Amino acid sequence: GSTRFYDFKVQMLKVNKLCSTRDIVTINQMYPGPVVYAQEDDRIIVKLTNETPYNATIHWHGVRQMLSCWSDGPSYITQCPVQSGQTFTYEFTLVKQKGTLFWHAHFSWLRATVYGALIVYPKTGVSYPFKYPYEEHIVILGEYWQRDLVQLEKNVTASGGGAPVADAYTINGHPGPNYNCSINDVYKINVVPGKTYMLRLIGALLNMESFFTIANHKLTIVEADGEYTKPFTTDRVMLGPGHTLNVLVTANQKIGRYSMAMGPYMSAKNVPFQNITSIAYFQYLGATPNSIALPAPLPIFNDNLAVKTVMDGLRSLDIADVPKEIDTNLFFTIGLNVNKCGSKTPNQNCQGVNGGVMAASMNNNSFIRPNFSILRAYYDHINGDFTEDFPGSPLRFYDFVNGAPNSPPNNTGSMNGTRTKVLEFGSRVQLILQDTGTITTENHPIHLHGYSFYVIGYGSGNYNPQTATFNLVDPPYMNTIGVPVGGWAAIRFVADNPGVWFMHCHLEIHLSWGLAVALIVKNGQGPMETLPHPPSDMPRC
Ligand code: C2O
Numbered sequence: 001g002s003t004r005f006y007d008f009k010v011q012m013l014k015v016n017k018l019c020s021t022r023d024i025v026t027i028n029q030m031y032p033g034p035v036v037y038a039q040e041d042d043r044i045i046v047k048l049t050n051e052t053p054y055n056a057t058i059h060w061h062g063v064r065q066m067l068s069c070w071s072d073g074p075s076y077i078t079q080c081p082v083q084s085g086q087t088f089t090y091e092f093t094l095v096k097q098k099g100t101l102f103w104h105a106h107f108s109w110l111r112a113t114v115y116g117a118l119i120v121y122p123k124t125g126v127s128y129p130f131k132y133p134y135e136e137h138i139v140i141l142g143e144y145w146q147r148d149l150v151q152l153e154k155n156v157t158a159s160g161g162g163a164p165v166a167d168a169y170t171i172n173g174h175p176g177p178n179y180n181c182s183i184n185d186v187y188k189i190n191v192v193p194g195k196t197y198m199l200r201l202i203g204a205l206l207n208m209e210s211f212f213t214i215a216n217h218k219l220t221i222v223e224a225d226g227e228y229t230k231p232f233t234t235d236r237v238m239l240g241p242g243h244t245l246n247v248l249v250t251a252n253q254k255i256g257r258y259s260m261a262m263g264p265y266m267s268a269k270n271v272p273f274q275n276i277t278s279i280a281y282f283q284y285l286g287a288t289p290n291s292i293a294l295p296a297p298l299p300i301f302n303d304n305l306a307v308k309t310v311m312d313g314l315r316s317l318d319i320a321d322v323p324k325e326i327d328t329n330l331f332f333t334i335g336l337n338v339n340k341c342g343s344k345t346p347n348q349n350c351q352g353v354n355g356g357v358m359a360a361s362m363n364n365n366s367f368i369r370p371n372f373s374i375l376r377a378y379y380d381h382i383n384g385d386f387t388e389d390f391p392g393s394p395l396r397f398y399d400f401v402n403g404a405p406n407s408p409p410n411n412t413g414s415m416n417g418t419r420t421k422v423l424e425f426g427s428r429v430q431l432i433l434q435d436t437g438t439i440t441t442e443n444h445p446i447h448l449h450g451y452s453f454y455v456i457g458y459g460s461g462n463y464n465p466q467t468a469t470f471n472l473v474d475p476p477y478m479n480t481i482g483v484p485v486g487g488w489a490a491i492r493f494v495a496d497n498p499g500v501w502f503m504h505c506h507l508e509i510h511l512s513w514g515l516a517v518a519l520i521v522k523n524g525q526g527p528m529e530t531l532p533h534p535p536s537d538m539p540r541c
Contacts, residue, residue, distance in 0.1 A: 001041035033116030055081035062101035069499030080541035099226030134195035161351030176279035215296035232313035240445035242480035242506035366514025390419035441486035450501035463488035
């Protein structure tokens with residue numbers, strides 16, 4: 001492969017949206033940020049210079065970072081943030097990677113505006129497993145906030161209260177005509193009748209999952225999380241934050257203007273739903289300018305069946321290389337809970353349910369972000385930054401779905417800690433993720449850094465090893481799994497990439513509440529299996 005250089009300057013940009021002007025954090029004053037183009041096996045070198053007053057890091061979401069964990073990006077996990085005025089260079093190789101991925105900030109909630117596409121084309125001479133479309137377009141689903149996102153995160157965690165809602169949902173940064181002062185702030189794709197288009201859909205939302213559809217048109221999914229899938233045709237897709245999907249669309253309808261629409265998928269019960277959608281236009285050549293766009297029907301906000309239909313359709317294109325035997329069996333509960341007031345910091349305002357504090361946990365542990373990079377502390381044998389006692393199965397299991405609804409919820413008072421789970425190099429891991437929760441059950445998009453994994457099974461209710469069935473033939477190979485509402489998902493992967501790898505809910509509010517763990521994969525025996533040395537320009541905390 002070749003080497004591609006990019007200059008990323010973290011800079012403020014003045015934007016005028018939703019009837020007001022404000023400064024947002026961006027890369028190179030672009031919103032969405034610059035597209036990184038590459039080919040499979042290329043080396044990527046990105047020099048990040050921070051010209052804002054905020055801290056910043058960039059995570060290359062979906063890049064497996066084989067033996068390059070120092071460039072992964074999550075702040076306080078693999079690196080200290082790049083402070084105002086500092087520079088850090090990310091370097092990694094896209095080993096056996098292709099397709100639609102993306103990059104985003106990984107400090108506080110800055111990724112709300114700091115994101116962009118990472119497009120990896122096949123190697124020269126290698127073709128797509130489908131007829132290459134007439135044109136391709138990047139379509140990024142996002143959220144727009146009129147608040148300072150670093151301050152917002154601090155306020156929300158300090159209040160102990162519920163999740164805040166974005167000021168607008170966006171398509172490629174545009175809210176679309178449903179929002180105030182946004183009649184002309186609309187993304188548009190011009191299409192030629194009869195031609196086929198590939199949309200590279202990217203879920204860059206902050207605190208919401210979403211449905212996406214185009215009025216009167218079918219979408220054929222051909223790739224998910226950067227891996228080819230068996231073609232699957234549907235009216236709509238669900239895209240969680242952290243997911244990417246390539247879909248083919250043929251402009252085979254009457255000449256006209258059609259809505260491309262995204263609307264929130266709010267799986268949580270008892271949460272006020274705002275019935276707003278972001279609209280873009282899929283506009284045929286020859287359509288009357290400014291004609292009314294045909295509306296695109298979206299599923300209702302909590303349509304779990306629509307989600308399941310899409311999930312069922314995702315199959316890897318070829319026979320998958322799934323580990324058939326496993327030697328590390330993990331079971332993690334994931335969910336929201338209410339902790340006692342003051343359990344995290346004495347001065348929390350305790351605006352959660354019943355005067356408690358909103359929290360989220362994995363195996364009854366709410367992850368506390370450390371003050372120093374876990375990877376650096378691990379590498380340099382520095383004590384005190386983290387512990388290695390994350391449990392391999394839950395300490396307390398409250399059966400919210402099938403259990404006794406009248407018994408007191410027993411995952412109130414989850415532990416707080418920077419707990420990590422250590423894995424032996426080369427171990428063949430099976431991990432069951434079980435949604436549980438005492439407030440509500442909810443679909444959690446769980447993302448693993450440093451790996452893709454096979455999603456071999458999922459279901460509703462509690463995981464039961466006697467009845468669960470697994471697909472070991474053609475499961476999708478993904479980096480983010482939407483664990484079904486009140487249900488479970490099973491994933492498998494081989495721990496062959498040493499480093500410290502964050503695993504967390506990609507809903508930012510849940511991450512702030514502690515729905516995370518860091519996996520430490522130890523070194524192997526061979527010279528090509530050990531951690532590289534840290535780069536010399538690594539920022540300090
Ligand atoms: Cu895309 Cu740790 O995240």
